[in-house]
Amino acid sequence: MRVLTAGESHGRCLVTIIEGAPAGLFLTATMINEDLAPRQKGFGRGGRQSIERDQVQILSGVRHGETLGSPIALLIPNLDWPNWEEAMSVSAPAGRPSHPVTRPRPGHADLPGAVKYGRTDIRDILERASARETAARCAAGAVAKALLGQFGVDIVAYVEAIGGVGSDSAPGDPKALREARQASPVFCPDPTASGLMVEAISKASDSGDTLGGVLVVRAHGLPPGLGSHVHWDRRLDGLLAGALMALNGIKGVDVGLGFRMAELPGSQVHDPIEVSGHAPWRYSRPTNNAGGLEGGITNGEPLVLRAAMKPIATMRRPMASVDMATGQEVLAHHERSDVCAVPSAAVVSEAIVALVLAGAFQEKFGGDSLREMKRAYDSFLQDLASR
Secondary structure, three states: OEEEEEOOOOOOEEEEEEEOOOEOOEOOHHHHHHHHHHHHOOOOOOHHHHOOOOOOEEEEOEEOOEEOOOOEEEEEEOOOHHHOOOOOOOOOOOOOOOOOOOOOOOOOOHHHHHHHHOOOOOHHHHHHHOHHHHHHHHHHHHHHHHHHHOOOOEEEEEEEEEOOEEOOOOOOOHHHHHHHHHOOOOOOOOHHHHHHHHHHHHHHHHOOOOOOEEEEEEEEOOOOOOEOOOOHHHOHHHHHHHHHHOOOOEEEEEEOOHHHHHHOOHHHOOOOOEEOOOOOOOEEOOOOOOOOEEOOEEOOOOEEEEEEEOOOOOOOOOOEEEOOOOOOEEEOOOOOOOOOOHHHHHHHHHHHHHHHHHHHHHHHHOOOEHHHHHHHHHHHHHHHOOO
């Protein structure tokens, strides 16, 4: 599936176009809205979330609750738009913009974006660079999840650390993990660590600062054989890492043990192969240090990805900057923002991983319709039993 998004943070709406979804997939706006809601939650979010109540409108590609195989168009209205109609008007203003943003914020796309696109008002950059766009990717991810759900794939993301406070304790069962995550205001399945993370966010907020953290995405129920070793741009680990790195604020991604592998000998890193006795896949691993991927291909074990998110660059205690209009040293522009968005990033990461995995499913099992995909999938499972 190919996904395009459009829209500015304070524009009229966000738009998502999904091309390549198979025909015959049950899909409703309610299903997508259920995935949009968690993105707006999480302790540490800013005032914008008290305004927005993301609800998708399906404009095309679905009829009578089923996808048609044609492009799916989704629209999410921005409820804050009435407050920004003049500032974000499509029509040219009568004079110069009344309040152009000229003091770039360190850590944002403000300065490099303004230079690259030749803009003098940084709002032309920050509106599109805003993480508000991730609502559109979440909507697309909900479609991908609906497809993967037809094959028993379950994706759950959670927060492992915020501001240096962390815990690697999490249930292995996806249902238990999801329930534990939902019980936490920061989407951390460890109640003790969750409480400490809330305290850390509150402390950062009081001092006008922001916090980053680490999130984990797990995908259960994947068959072996997704992705490929035959060419670099088909390796699934590269596709997943690239997609996650394209999420706002993500500065590092690892798979399985990831960077910790560099500290250990091979005998403590690689996962032995055993006979599982569970049809249709006869092989299993007593460990999963590879995170479900070997040679860029799924190996039948759960996929485990970890991503590091930097602290949000917009702070109530602004950093030093330079006014691009005057050349004077000033404090950076302050835009309404979150104190910590790691919980929200975990939710968006679920959607992003779902999109990549849905693409891998389509590459492996093809088909213009869900029926064709299922036929190829069932045939592959039968073949696995003889391997």
